Amino acid sequence: MRKELKYILWGHAALIAFLVYCSYDLISLLFDDSFQDALLDIELNPADGKIEKPNVIPKIIHQTYKDEHIPKLWQPGQKACVELHHDYQYILWTDDTAREFIAEEYPWFLSTWDSYPYPIQRADAIRYFALAHYGGIYIDLDDGCVRRLDPLLTVPAFVRQTVPTGISNDVMGAVPKHPFFIKVLGNLQKYKRNWLVPYITIMFSTGPLFLSVMLQQYKRYGVPEAAKVRILLPEDYKTHVFSFFAISPGSSWHLDDAKFNNGHSSLLDEWPAHCLTKGTE
Structure with missing residues (x-):
């Protein structure tokens, strides 16, 4: 016994x-240890208004939506991002052009792309592939620009901090082939699992929870300065006079659980609107 x-x-x-x-x-x-990698106020808002560091992230504004008909709700934010960045190239990605890009540049991922049960998973995935391939600054379309994004171009990569912990994938940027986003691409197939609950399945396969886990793994054994992922703090994201973005009413897809469970699951059948910024110095 x-x-x-x-x-x-x-x-x-x-x-x-x-x-x-x-x-x-x-x-x-x-x-949460993200504060040690936070973007500093002096980097984002220099006293004399002059950015001393050179751009390393390129400039292009990519927008991605299911088709070319952007909802009116998000058009003002889209227009603001374009007009504030007249020197950035602008490209609209649709369902069709995104799939063509994956098929041509990353054929090893196409079967996974096609097998995602929810369109939002493809919307998540394309932003990671676009950043890894082209570099740039990715922005959800409901995040309208209120100031130029140039200060964000001076670091090799950044993501946005969420409260109380973790990061979001609605605003992020990187140089082409940044090792963090290469890692993200390499793990998308591994994390493609069905967790029975759609919200959890999306969050942990391609969404912010997946990205947060990737960052924890990436930082675990230390990262060289040139490969660090910097953190955009909440006050620099929105609602302050020096913030980069203003949020349009009606978020793209990830409503709170209560709303999600009260009949908004149809949003899973729609592409959220996204904006991605990339370009040259």
């Missing part, structure tokens, strides 16, 4: 260790 109890205890210990191992990345999100 004592021997059997010993086996049971060891079995439970092994199970607990396995569960901790499998959920370590999620647990690590509880310990």
Whole structure:
């Protein structure tokens, strides 16, 4: 009996260790260390208004939507981003052009692309491929620009911090072939799982939770300065006089759980609107 109890205890210990191992990345999100990589006010808002550091992220504004008919709700934000950045090239990605891009440049991913059950997963994936391939600054279309994004071009990569922890994938930027986004591409197939609940499936396969886990893994063993991913803090994102963006009423898809569960699941059948910025110095 004592021997059997010993086996049971060891079995439970092994199970607990396995569960901790499998959920370590999620647990690590509880310990937010993003402030050490935060973009500083002096970098984003220099006293004399002059940006001393050269651009490393290129300039182009890519917008992605299911077709060419952008909803009126998001058109003012889209127009603001374009007009504030007249020196940026502008490209609109649609469902068709996004798939053509994947088929031509990343054929190894096409079967995964086509097998995603929700269009939002393809909308998430295309932003990662666009950043890894072209570089630039990605912005959801409901994030209208209120100032020029040039200060964000001076770091190799950045993402936006969320509260209370983790990062979002609605605003982010990188140089072409940045190692973080190469890592993201390399893990999309691995994380393509069905978690039964659509919201969780999306969040953990291609969405912000997936991206947050990728960043935790990326930073685990240290990152050289040139390969760091900097953090855009909430006050620099919106609602302050020096913020870069203003949010349009009606977010793209990721409503809170209550709204999602009260009949908004049809949003999963729509592309959210997205804006991506890339270009040359």
